[in-house]
Amino acid sequence: MRPPALALDDTPMLPVIEHAVDFVTREGWDPEIVVLLQPTSPMRIPAHVRSAVETLRTSGADSVVTVVELPRHQSPDYVMRIDEGRLVPFLAEGTRVTRRQDARPAFVRDGSVYAFWTKTLREARSIYGHTCCPLVIPADQSVTIDTPGDWQEAERRLAARST
Secondary structure (H helix, E strand, C coil): CCCCHHHHCCCHHHHHHHHHHHHHHCCCCCCCEEEEEECCCCCHHHHHHHHHHHHHHHCCCCCCEEEEECCHHCCCCCCCCEEECEECCCHHHHHHCHHHHHCCCCEEEEEEEEECCCHHHHHHCCCCCCCEEEEECCHHHHHCCCCHHHHHHHHHHHHHHHC
């Protein structure tokens, strides 16, 4: 069981994972690979997990993380910010991007699968390490539940998938 100090709403994930790995190690099992499957990503399918572990084993990377491509209008090349009341490109090179179709592809971690070596966790004190490989999954296979609206969207997609 997770200690109360690691079960708060604002508890970071890293100490929780370190605790779990330390616990199973003390119980006599020293895992080579850790796979984090967050409950806030219910669209995950077994193929995502298998692909992440296979990529970890064959890539030479420290970790593998599922990502989805952002719509081009959300690319940092196309995104703007407000600076002292003026609208300016978020990135300096964004001044050259005037059409969203010209924005470079950008990706966001979707939280479905994180696979990493236990040695990465112990040596780097990170689930990413120095070399993190992306596992790109289709956006329609990803939803992250952070709000009641996300929950409703997850239920809608899961219901559609089961029919």
